[in-house]
Amino acid sequence: MISLGVRSLLLPRGLSGFIIASTATKRIRINSKSMVLLDDPIPRTMQTTSSENNLEPLVICGPSGVGKGSLIERLMQRYPDTFGFSVSHTTRFPRPGEVHGQHYFFSTLEEMQQEIEDGQFVEHANVHGNLYGTSKKAIERLQLENKITILDIDRQGVMTVKESGLLAKFIFIAPPSLSILEERLRGRATETEEAIQRRMGNAVQEILYGETPGTFDRIIVNDDLEEATQTLIDVLCEWYPQLKT
Numbered sequence: 252m253i254s255l256g257v258r259s260l261l262l263p264r265g266l267s268g269f270i271i272a273s274t275a276t277k278r279i280r281i282n283s284k285s286m287v288l289l290d291d292p293i294p295r296t297m298q299t300t301s302s303e304n305n306l307e308p309l310v311i312c313g314p315s316g317v318g319k320g321s322l323i324e325r326l327m328q329r330y331p332d333t334f335g336f337s338v339s340h341t342t343r344f345p346r347p348g349e350v351h352g353q354h355y356f357f358s359t360l361e362e363m364q365q366e367i368e369d370g371q372f373v374e375h376a377n378v379h380g381n382l383y384g385t386s387k388k389a390i391e392r393l394q395l396e397n398k399i400t401i402l403d404i405d406r407q408g409v410m411t412v413k414e415s416g417l418l419a420k421f422i423f424i425a426p427p428s429l430s431i432l433e434e435r436l437r438g439r440a441t442e443t444e445e446a447i448q449r450r451m452g453n454a455v456q457e458i459l460y461g462e463t464p465g466t467f468d469r470i471i472v473n474d475d476l477e478e479a480t481q482t483l484i485d486v487l488c489e490w491y492p493q494l495k496t
């Protein structure tokens with residue numbers, strides 16, 4: 252079979268899969284074990300979005316300390332049944348209060364490297380010396396609950412998601428300035444001085460990437476948190492009609 256291209260799509264009732272086009276057939280891989288053959292063309296009910304319900308994952312990116320977590324928390328409070336936070340894997344140590352399976356799946360470097368090699372991750376990245384990644388299972392779990400998956404990832408993760416062909420909406424959260432970003436990182440008091448310096452160094456690269464034309468569907472500056480939250484909700488209402496009901 253000649254593979255002409257691979258892209259992902261969301262199936263009804265939240266099942267996800269990858270479509271592989273060939274000269275003869277189209278196939279939907281629902282998971283690593285099951286494959287469904289489709290007639291050509293793809294039935295309308297298999298389209299990624301409908302005017303009532305869009306389940307494309309939402310990718311939120313921005314430099315460390317810009318307020319991604321704070322914005323996502325407010326969004327989830329407002330729409331608890333619509334969005335699901337994709338729980339990432341990480342090899343970093345838990346911060347006080349972080350719960351395995353809720354904030355992250357804490358993993359060893361060896362385990363995670365093996366699972367990445369086995370193709371179990373949609374994206375992964377080495378950030379500040381630790382591995383982070385989103386497993387296919389984490390997304391599938393939410394899609395089965397009919398929820399929009401939120402991915403909170405850095406630029407390396409965004410690049411990998413884009414390369415994977417996953418259809419998603421991409422938002423970049425920008426700080427009002429680098430000095431305000433540093434203030435927030437220090438104010439959070441969760442990082443060592445060395446970690447703050449490293450994050451500030453990475454922030455410049457993140458911002459340059461975020462502002463590259465055509466990379467993100469929308470850039471939101473997080474100056475006042477309440478205003479930024481409202482802007483985020485307004486943008487999402489345009490993309491996800493189910494939010495208006």
Ligand SMILES: Nc1ncnc2c1ncn2[C@@H]1O[C@H](COP(=O)(O)OP(=O)(O)OP(=O)(O)O)[C@@H](O)[C@H]1O
Nearest residue numbers: 314315316317318319320321435439473474475476
């Ligand atoms: N608009 C804002 N104004 C002032 N402080 C803010 C604002 N948004 C977030 N903060 C504060 O800045 C700090 C960093 O926010 P947060 O932890 O949400 O960032 P993050 O982008 O998720 O960081 P990381 O990627 O490192 O997890 C927190 O202490 C948060 O309360």
